[in-house]
Amino acid sequence: MKWMIVEKGEELAQVAYQFLKQEIERHPEGLTVGLATGSSPVGVYEEWRKDALDCRHVTTVNLDEYVGLSPEHPQSYHTFMQEYLFKDVAFKESFVPIGDTEDPVRESERYEALVRNRGIDIQLLGIGANGHIAFNEPGTPFDAKTHVTELTESTREANQRFFDRLEEVPTKAITMGIGTIMEAKKILLVASSERKAEAVRDMMEGVATTDCPATVLKRHADVMVILDEEAASLLSDDAKRTGRAAYLNFMKV
Numbered sequence: 001m002k003w004m005i006v007e008k009g010e011e012l013a014q015v016a017y018q019f020l021k022q023e024i025e026r027h028p029e030g031l032t033v034g035l036a037t038g039s040s041p042v043g044v045y046e047e048w049r050k051d052a053l054d055c056r057h058v059t060t061v062n063l064d065e066y067v068g069l070s071p072e073h074p075q076s077y078h079t080f081m082q083e084y085l086f087k088d089v090a091f092k093e094s095f096v097p098i099g100d101t102e103d104p105v106r107e108s109e110r111y112e113a114l115v116r117n118r119g120i121d122i123q124l125l126g127i128g129a130n131g132h133i134a135f136n137e138p139g140t141p142f143d144a145k146t147h148v149t150e151l152t153e154s155t156r157e158a159n160q161r162f163f164d165r166l167e168e169v170p171t172k173a174i175t176m177g178i179g180t181i182m183e184a185k186k187i188l189l190v191a192s193s194e195r196k197a198e199a200v201r202d203m204m205e206g207v208a209t210t211d212c213p214a215t216v217l218k219r220h221a222d223v224m225v226i227l228d229e230e231a232a233s234l235l236s237d238d239a240k241r242t243g244r245a246a247y248l249n250f251m252k253v
């Protein structure tokens with residue numbers, strides 16, 4: 001696992017976007033980029049929208065979608081992606097699981113096959129305060145494929161800010177599994193704010209355990225973590241020094 005530590009969120013978005021852009025430019029023949037929703041990637045998508053990068057060779061696959069919400073629902077991840085990225089950047093093709101299907105299990109299987117057929121070249125991830133990646137909550141097996149998951153109360157409460165009331169936050173989601181995510185060739189995880197500091201420390205300095213799903217990333221050969229100072233605040237001094245130096249180095253290149 002490699003990591004960079006930046007001062008705050010704006011730099012984080014710029015560095016993360018540059019990292020993704022390098023990858024996109026490195027594959028003119030075409031590639032598949034895995035995308036996330038939530039607050040973490042918003043700045044990254046802003047940078048992406050401002051840039052005039054040609055992405056017509058890029059396929060995108062999103063991590064997850066709420067069960068029960070139609071693509072047109074204002075809080076669906078389809079709508080999120082449309083607003084924050086797809087309306088301004090033209091991709092070859094883009095996929096998000098369908099949340100308002102009659103058979104979410106079947107949809108999970110369809111989506112798993114779709115993702116596996118394409119193969120993810122680089123996956124963008126955020127991290128939940130409880131250490132979840134995508135909607136793989138604590139306790140999810142490390143080899144899980146795309147599946148229907150029950151959201152924990154803490155995740156529903158954290159996501160309530162996007163809805164009017166807690167009762168409106170769906171209780172289930174379709175999510176790529178940890179095993180699906182681990183198949184990605186590269187992973188880029190971004191985390192900002194103090195709220196993420198414990199999960200980030202566990203991911204980087206703890207042992208790999210399903211209690212903190214993000215710890216699985218230690219077993220992946222090519223992971224870059226980009227943190228702001230607050231999210232990195234509980235790391236060891238050594239890890240902080242390494243992360244700050246890695247950022248300065250990245251900026252020089």
Ligand code: F6R
Binds near residue numbers: 039041
């Ligand atoms: C979203 C996703 C989630 C979020 C995580 C952090 O597609 O998969 O794992 O990345 O819940 O959310 P934010 O960024 O809103 O703090």
